[in-house]
Amino acid sequence: MRYLLFAFVIIALVSSACSSAGDTVGEDGVIAPAIAGSETYLLGQSVYNAQCASCHGVNGDGQFPDAPLEPDITGRYGAPPHDESGHTWHHDDDLLMRIIREGGMGDPVNxxxxxxxGLVLSDAEIEAVVAYIKTMWTSEQQTAQREGTLAVRAQEP
Ligand code: HEC
Incomplete structure (x- = not known):
């Protein structure tokens, strides 16, 4: 039993060290676009390819790349693109993380x-995947989303 407890403490220490490692979140508290080849980039890319790409497309061009923002023959919208053609960059960091943790907000009819x-991915993995998605945006979109994230946080009580 004592060994089991010891193992848990070690796991907790290692995972807290992991979540604070790297430079995923900048000094302003906003997730920085991952630098190609960095630890965050490689983690974000592997999470994205394993957990997101089957729906949102390997390159972030959406479930229906030919008409990504249109409903299909069933009248439903598919997974939207995350790249610069989509609207993901209009969402602040906290909303993006919430959607990944809690699921989408679209009604299942449409x-x-x-x-x-949220039960599949750790906080560090969620931050890394957001940092990776940010590499799909133009620098103007990155800047606008960063400012939007800070503006939303400034309004919070
Ligand atoms: C089973 C398919 C599926 C998987 C897997 C999936 N998504 Fe989605 N996602 C969708 C659909 C469909 C929508 C649009 C409906 C909605 O928002 O409820 C969506 C919406 C979103 C949105 C909000 C819309 C936007 O453009 O901002 C974000 C952000 C998002 N997904 C991120 C992710 C990330 C990151 C992953 C992987 C960690 C992921 N999704 C995995 C299907 C999926």
């Missing part, structure tokens, strides 16, 4: 379902 991944 949208395909975005699953809740």
């Amino acid at each position: 949208f395909y379902v975005m699953p809740a991944l």
Whole structure:
């Protein structure tokens, strides 16, 4: 029993060290676009490819790349693009993390379902995947989203 407890303490220490490692979140508290080849980039890319790409497309061009922002023959919208052609960059960091943790907000009649991944992914993985998605945006979009994230946080009580 004592060994089991010891193992838990070690796991807790290692995972807290992991979540604070790297430079995923900048000094302003906003997730920085991942630098190609960095630890955050590689983690974000592997999470994205394993957990997101099947719906949102390997390159972030959406479930229906030919008409990504249109409903399909069933009348439902698919997973939207995350790249610069989509609207993901209009969402602040906290909303993006919430959607990934809790699932999509679209009603299932009009949208395909975005699953809740909060039990599958750690906070560090969620931050890394957001940092990776940010590499799909133009620098203007990155700046606007960063300012939007700070503006939303400034309004919070
Ligand atoms: C089973 C398919 C599926 C998977 C897997 C999936 N999504 Fe989604 N996602 C969707 C659908 C469908 C929507 C649109 C409906 C909605 O928002 O409810 C969506 C919406 C979103 C949105 C909000 C819309 C936008 O453009 O900002 C974000 C952010 C998002 N997904 C991120 C992710 C990330 C990150 C992953 C992987 C960690 C992921 N999704 C995995 C299907 C999926």
